[in-house]
Amino acid sequence: AQSVTQLGSHVSVSEGALVLLRCNYSSSVPPYLFWYVQYPNQGLQLLLKYTTGATLVKGINGFEAEFKKSETSFHLTKPSAHMSDAAEYFCAALNQAGTALIFGKGTTLSVSS
Amino acid sequence: NAGVTQTPKFQVLKTGQSMTLQCAQDMNHNSMYWYRQDPGMGLRLIYYSASEGTTDKGEVPNGYNVSRLNKREFSLRLESAAPSQTSVYFCASRRLTGKAAGNTIYFGEGSWLTVV
Numbered sequence: 001a002q003s004v005t006q007l008g009s010h011v012s013v014s015e016g017a018l019v020l021l022r023c024n025y026s027s028s029v030p031p032y033l034f035w036y037v038q039y040p041n042q043g044l045q046l047l048l049k050y051t052t053g054a055t056l057v058k059g060i061n062g063f064e065a066e067f068k069k070s071e072t073s074f075h076l077t078k079p080s081a082h083m084s085d086a087a088e089y090f091c092a093a094l095n096q097a098g099t100a101l102i103f104g105k106g107t108t109l110s111v112s113s
Numbered sequence: 114n115a116g117v118t119q120t121p122k123f124q125v126l127k128t129g130q131s132m133t134l135q136c137a138q139d140m141n142h143n144s145m146y147w148y149r150q151d152p153g154m155g156l157r158l159i160y161y162s163a164s165e166g167t168t169d170k171g172e173v174p175n176g177y178n179v180s181r182l183n184k185r186e187f188s189l190r191l192e193s194a195a196p197s198q199t200s201v202y203f204c205a206s207r208r209l210t211g212k213a214a215g216n217t218i219y220f221g222e223g224s225w226l227t228v229v
Contacts, residue, residue, distance in 0.1 A: 043223050049217060103157070
């Protein structure tokens with residue numbers, strides 16, 4: 001079955017700490033992977049994506065993610081959290097047919113001062 | 114540059130009422146989507162339209178109908194609303210369907226629907 005799993009529905013960090021949001025995908029989906037961010041009462045904004053090429057992908061707002069095929073993972077990181085990073089984050093993968101995105105259940109990131 | 118525009122943004126319906134959510138994109142994209150977002154469930158695909166003139170069911174199509182009116186517009190209709198359809202609905206679009214590299218899906222701002 002095609003699926004995307006986000007480990008941890010809620011992650012809390014202190015301002016300045018490392019942010020690590022985990023995402024694993026089923027091996028049956030093609031390796032086209034995305035991270036989206038959703039601020040309260042807003043739509044989804046693309047943070048970064050992996051399609052082909054370099055496995056370390058840099059996105060907006062200082063986020064990056066590494067595609068690891070052997071681990072079927074695409075974890076999102078940021079070296080130093082900022083209060084403005086508090087939001088919900090979604091990992092997504094293109095489905096096998098290439099017609100739509102399959103989403104994980106989301107991880108809410110809280111940042112405390 | 115408006116991108117993907119959805120209307121209305123907020124709506125309260127009574128059980129059994131019908132309504133249509135409107136979506137338009139100005140990016141000349143071929144593919145359009147309707148997702149619903151529920152707490153703890155992520156986003157689930159309701160229907161999609163790979164190109165003008167075609168529509169296909171997604172993961173949760175029951176209780177919904179769609180119309181791809183033209184290349185720009187893709188509407189979602191609830192014929193007889195039920196409390197289980199209380200959700201946030203997102204329209205999205207994409208330049209092409211398939212696995213083309215760099216083919217990002219862009220989302221609208223969402224429509225908050227409550228069925229009482």
